[in-house]
Amino acid sequence: MFALARASASAAVAAPAAARAAVRCISDAALAQELTFPITPFKCHLTDGPQVEEMTTTGAELLEFFKLAVHYRRLELVAESAYKQQLIRGFCHLHIGQEAIPIGMEAAISKADSVITAYRCHTLLKARGASDVEILAELLGREAGCSRGKGGSMHMYGPEFYGGNGIVGAQIPIGAGLALAHKHANAKAADDAKRIAVALCGDGAVPQGQVHEAFNMAALWKLPVIFCVEDNQFGMGTSVSRSNANTEFYTIGHGVIPGVQVDAMDPLAVKAAFQWARQATIDNGPTILQLKTYRYRGHSMSDPGTSYRTRDEVKEVQKSRDVIEGIRARVIDAGIADAAELKAIEKDIRKTVEAALEEAKASSELPASELITDIYVDKESQKGFVRGVSLDKSWVL
């Protein structure tokens, strides 16, 4: 939708052609210019929500969003091909198509805030600040991976990133727990040091009972948590309306939690929603964001993703709502960079990620002795501890 929106640039739109001709010589003026774009109206429940119909950004931010979107997608594309080369075994769930969520979210929240999600976690961790090598090496099961190869695709962790969960829905009450700890600390913190938790799940996870148990606790204790439903239309092969009686997820907060529905194919709309939600949750307790997005690939690598939807449906979203193409059009329209410059940026990113894959491949696998580490820790020595059948058959590592 937003790809078609025209910029009403407040600074001069057309940079001199000469300045734009040289690749990667994007002018400071172009980057500094302020730009305003309309955003898809939010739908709000029990709140007026973000009172914005347009978002003002800069050339620099827009270009940064472009780079991030390209980078997140390339990371997943590289993972996809590594999987096909059998470098990655087992499960692998790609976030392709949903990149506006990590981009917009991180543009609005603080790095000190805590994030937890399900197994579709690679780009969310990347957005938290992990390196390409940490993510790709984890996928390959190597020591350089963020979980030292012991978690794999579904179990990635990083600073203030609590996973990476395989049991659908389990991360939501855990997210509420993160928020309780923040609430206690926030009571003594300065306004600008207050922290929140973001707990994300998919549309398919909403029917899980524990999601709703968490909603109630969070509302009861006014916890600073943003519950996000990444509504990508499918839970495996089941479309959203076949698994949820109410698909207006922004309204599912027990009649008490305010919610907002967001066009999550537009990073600016996602950013606006999180900016509002972050303050709202600090002030009033939990909020729900229904992030309307779309999963381009199948559920996981063994699902071609074509039998429960038409190829045309996927193509249509790619054509009209794609995150990268949307930002590309805006960047070019606003004269921040031209098509060739953006292509050059994409090429650079591709090289960077492919180099990271080589580096990940060079990392070794953990020795088999690591099978028995990270299970228990001995209280006195803080060393690893493995329970045996009897005490004398237990090990302190």
Added chain:
Amino acid sequence: MLRLSRAVCSMPTRAFASTAVAAAGSGGDKLPGFVHKVVDEDVPQDGEMVEMNLFEAVNAAMDVALDTDETACVFGEDVAFGGVFRCSMNLMEKYGKDRVFSTPLSEQGIAGFAIGMAAMGSTAIAEIQFADYIFPAFDQIVNEAAKYRYRSGGMFDVGGLTIRSPYGAVGHGGLYHSQSPEAYFSHTPGLKVVIPRSPQQAKGLLLSAIRDPNPVLVFEPKALYRAANEPVPVEDYEIPLGKAQVLKEGSDVTVVGYGAQIYVLEQAILMAEKELGISCELIDLRSILPWDKDTVIDSVNKTGRAVISHEAPKTSGFAAEVSSTIQEACFLNLESPIQRVCGWDTPFPLIFEPVYVPDKHRVFEGIKAAIEF
């Protein structure tokens, strides 16, 4: 149909195929298997037989159940379209979407809902997509299903309840697509727990489970769903629950297991008989709860030695129960300490699966330890 199958299948087919072979013990080895030749007297041999694999046998059993019992319903996540392992393939088309349907992603809901149906006297056949996802339903199964009859003084029961779920290692399933949770349920009076090892067994045991007047959990070895075919009777037949099967008679050591592990034990026995010159008896428990103590006790009284093996971690695994029963009943006949060859006491590992699983070499060492004590 097959295209659909792959579409919703979250288990990588590669992982599948490779481990199915490994679990079946035929990976590279030329040793002849004997388990598949064993005739089960409870499986009719005279009528029409069709070659099928384990998921097809499960499908065939549910087909019979739906056909012979109009209150029977089959449901679970993605089940209307066959389920991720294809077990309910074509059943929705045949019996309609009122009787074969997909549920939301809600294991506790699925179990509770099935229990309610069963309390009304209907036959509820619920699928939990992976045994690893049964834990959100643990409360309903352990607290509601298992105790309904007892706490109502026999007024109500949920005998019509059957919960099927794929369990076990497949190669690269990692932490949440590989576990064997049978022991948790074996600790719950009121439940029955069944684990078949082959297509023939799966059909007969599942039909028994569905018709048993008690709630039954059936854990299906997912590594075997697409492994070898075997001829399966087309007719309706039941294999009694709570009855083990002696798959091979022997005089020196009793080897006990169930499910996919049977084929690992088979390989280990072939190795041990060749290299140690001994004779091993192999028992497939088939039912974990209630389990066939008599068959195991009689065997150990004869051989004087026992090795018990499963994929689940050793501590408080079902082997502990078997071992302690043998100790109580066969004490004076035991020649050596009972060996348990199980998964290590670790979470099910992603990258260390080959180190974790009790493979034929570890079972062989267990047999050797029992013999050479």
